[in-house]
Amino acid sequence: MLLIADKSFSSRLLVGTGKFPSGEVMRESLEASGTEIITVALRRIDIAQPEKDILRFIDRNRFTLLPNTSGARDSKEAILLAHLAREAGLGKWLKLEVIPDPQYLLPDPIETLKAAEQLVQEGFVVFPYIHADPVLAHRLADIGCPTVMPLAAPIGSGRGLKMREAIRIIIEQATVPVIVDAGLGSPSHACEAMEMGADAVLVNTAIATAEDPIAMAEAFRLGVEAGRKGFLAGKAEEKLKAEASSPLQGVIYGTS
Amino acid sequence: MALHEKSPPSPSLSKRGTEGGILEQAGRLTRQRFGRTIQLYAPLYLSNECIDICRYCGFSLENKITRKTLSVDDTVREAEHLLNQGFKHLLLVSGEHPRIVSPKYLKEIANHLKPKLASLSIEVAPFVEDDYRELVQAGVDGVVIYQETYDQKRYQEVHLAGPKKSFERRLQAPENAARAGVRRIGMGILVGLSDWQEDLARLIQHIRDMKKKYWQTEFTISLPRLRPCASDYEAPSPVSNEKYLQMICLVRLALPDVGIVLSTRESSEFRDQLISVGVTHMSAGSRTEPGGYLNPKEAEEQFRIEDKRTADEVAAAISSRGYEPVWKDWENIL
Numbered sequence: 001m002l003l004i005a006d007k008s009f010s011s012r013l014l015v016g017t018g019k020f021p022s023g024e025v026m027r028e029s030l031e032a033s034g035t036e037i038i039t040v041a042l043r044r045i046d047i048a049q050p051e052k053d054i055l056r057f058i059d060r061n062r063f064t065l066l067p068n069t070s071g072a073r074d075s076k077e078a079i080l081l082a083h084l085a086r087e088a089g090l091g092k093w094l095k096l097e098v099i100p101d102p103q104y105l106l107p108d109p110i111e112t113l114k115a116a117e118q119l120v121q122e123g124f125v126v127f128p129y130i131h132a133d134p135v136l137a138h139r140l141a142d143i144g145c146p147t148v149m150p151l152a153a154p155i156g157s158g159r160g161l162k163m164r165e166a167i168r169i170i171i172e173q174a175t176v177p178v179i180v181d182a183g184l185g186s187p188s189h190a191c192e193a194m195e196m197g198a199d200a201v202l203v204n205t206a207i208a209t210a211e212d213p214i215a216m217a218e219a220f221r222l223g224v225e226a227g228r229k230g231f232l233a234g235k236a237e238e239k240l241k242a243e244a245s246s247p248l249q250g251v252i253y254g255t256s
Numbered sequence: 257m258a259l260h261e262k263s264p265p266s267p268s269l270s271k272r273g274t275e276g277g278i279l280e281q282a283g284r285l286t287r288q289r290f291g292r293t294i295q296l297y298a299p300l301y302l303s304n305e306c307i308d309i310c311r312y313c314g315f316s317l318e319n320k321i322t323r324k325t326l327s328v329d330d331t332v333r334e335a336e337h338l339l340n341q342g343f344k345h346l347l348l349v350s351g352e353h354p355r356i357v358s359p360k361y362l363k364e365i366a367n368h369l370k371p372k373l374a375s376l377s378i379e380v381a382p383f384v385e386d387d388y389r390e391l392v393q394a395g396v397d398g399v400v401i402y403q404e405t406y407d408q409k410r411y412q413e414v415h416l417a418g419p420k421k422s423f424e425r426r427l428q429a430p431e432n433a434a435r436a437g438v439r440r441i442g443m444g445i446l447v448g449l450s451d452w453q454e455d456l457a458r459l460i461q462h463i464r465d466m467k468k469k470y471w472q473t474e475f476t477i478s479l480p481r482l483r484p485c486a487s488d489y490e491a492p493s494p495v496s497n498e499k500y501l502q503m504i505c506l507v508r509l510a511l512p513d514v515g516i517v518l519s520t521r522e523s524s525e526f527r528d529q530l531i532s533v534g535v536t537h538m539s540a541g542s543r544t545e546p547g548g549y550l551n552p553k554e555a556e557e558q559f560r561i562e563d564k565r566t567a568d569e570v571a572a573a574i575s576s577r578g579y580e581p582v583w584k585d586w587e588n589i590l
Contacts, residue, residue, distance in 0.1 A: 019291020021578045043374070046584040052342050053584075071590050073472060080589050102474045103467065103513055156288060209287045 002200055004177055005093075005125045005146040007064065009036045012194065013224045014066070014179060015217070016204025018044070023057035025213050030063070033217035038063045039095050039202065041070045042081050047088050066127060068095035074108070075115035082119050094119065095127045095149070105155040109136050113143075120144040129181055132163035134170045141176045148174065149181035149202065152193065156205040158185025161192055171197045187216075187223030194227025195235070279501075282508035282534045289513050292579045295537045296571065297345040298338045299379070299519075301546045302326050302365070304555055306351030308418030312446065312482055312489045314558045315351040317418065321556035324546045325356050331365050335372065337549045341541065341567045344374035344584040347400065349558075352381035352420060359387040363394040370395030375586040377440065381419070382429030388436030395588065399433040400442035401426070402478065406458035407450035410492070414449060434470035439590070441466070441475055442517060447500065448482035448491030456503055460510045476515035476537060477507055483521045483559035497526055501533065508534035520563040524573070527563050531577050540570035
């Protein structure tokens with residue numbers, strides 16, 4: 001079970017809700033992914049027009065909703081969005097995104113830490129989206145974030161674990177669950193992150209923009225499950241030279 | 257009078273494009289960056305008063321048309337009509353008249369509209385940095401300003417009088433807006449005025465330079481084609497549908513993360529085709545005369561629109577192409 005804050009989850013795949021071709025496809029993809037936690041951009045939510053709102057496709061009794069602060073360029077804006085989420089009745093769980101660069105969509109570590117400090121104090125359960133920076137991960141865990149979400153590669157790039165070494169250090173040192181977020185382009189990338197020991201992964205673009213998002217959602221579910229099992233099973237040691245699976249020694253010469 | 261081809265591109269065009277890979281590549285890049293989504297917005301024309309004489313524009317001072325400027329109350333009523341259709345992103349448009357369409361007038365409108373909307377942009381005369389800053393404080397988050405053409409000789413030929421005659425003043429406006437903290441800046445050319453390849457190359461370079469310098473600003477690009485209007489100006493360099501499609505693809509390849517805006521100047525059939533190529537923002541159900549949503553034909557339109565479908569019809573067409581029409585993608589508290 002994945003334990004975050006006061007909740008436990010069977011699924012280790014978190015799914016984003018942007019970029020889907022329709023609400024119906026999104027709903028079926030969420031189903032196929034087996035996810036229990038989904039992120040929704042606050043800027044997409046329109047409480048005033050429920051008939052045209054993205055939330056109408058999401059069963060909030062089934063999924064833990066993680067509204068995100070995408071669009072915020074600094075801590076002040078992120079905090080404003082967090083307050084909006086609270087006032088809109090979206091709960092206190094929040095994915096903190098502070099992104100000043102619209103081109104590579106990379107997070108601002110300083111403003112993220114600043115916003116996280118205040119929001120944690122206000123009682124929010126903050127999931128911070130960060131660079132794969134082990135020191136920042138420590139700092140965020142120390143102030144009370146129940147998880148950290150380092151990026152594998154820029155959002156939507158599908159480039160896989162480009163920050164592999166830094167993520168390895170974060171996982172090794174973490175005192176809170178590590179959710180690898182952003183840049184995972186295929187189920188094998190998700191599998192690889194889980195094999196490394198990540199506690200969970202978050203995927204959006206790779207599922208939403210696939211030719212068949214529903215099938216891809218299922219593939220990611222399987223990738224995450226395989227990776228987790230692989231991690232728990234303990235990987236055999238790597239060697240430079242071949243070593244026969246069925247050793248010949250003792251067969252030719254005998255041992256008795 | 258047809259200023260450009262109105263028919264959708266033939267199947268052979270799509271085939272040729274696919275063979276070259278450019279259509280497929282542009283579509284793929286767009287889906288990766290923006291997903292299968294199209295954001296909808298509506299233009300709200302405030303005034304057709306204008307002190308510029310521009311040969312191609314229906315609002316040109318020398319055109320004998322019925323002039324009208326909306327009061328703040330009129331504007332709010334027009335906006336509410338659009339809100340009832342589902343729009344949350346509005347673009348305020350007007351001619352250039354410093355006394356009538358002043359920053360003060362726009363600020364007052366922004367103060368009234370902003371609490372009702374997700375996003376408010378303006379497409380009006382260029383302003384200085386301080387004016388833009390005040391407009392940002394009033395709630396304007398987007399500024400659209402087209403250079404029309406980067407060909408200075410042609411620019412002078414078509415802008416005969418008025419402040420718009422200054423090529424440099426217009427060129428400076430996007431920087432003024434960016435320095436003032438405007439979040440989204442729309443840039444573009446008026447396609448048909450000059451050689452499209454030259455103009456497009458310069459526009460792309462302009463946006464690339466802006467992106468480096470103002471790295472926190474989002475940019476969109478728009479390529480409006482000259483349309484029939486009160487002026488009888490003939491486009492000197494008309495662009496066919498085939499070439500227009502090529503332009504959209506080239507923009508996407510050159511600027512993968514820049515939104516591409518498509519207005520109702522294009523035909524419904526052609527707009528539908530462009531959905532899967534690179535377009536990310538579309539207007540719908542537009543009127544181009546001030547007050548045109550509630551009191552059509554009381555004033556002259558800027559140009560004749562080609563896609564006359566309602567907003568819901570456009571949204572349905574987007575859905576039928578396997579894309580999601582997005583009505584809200586911003587928060588007005590930002």
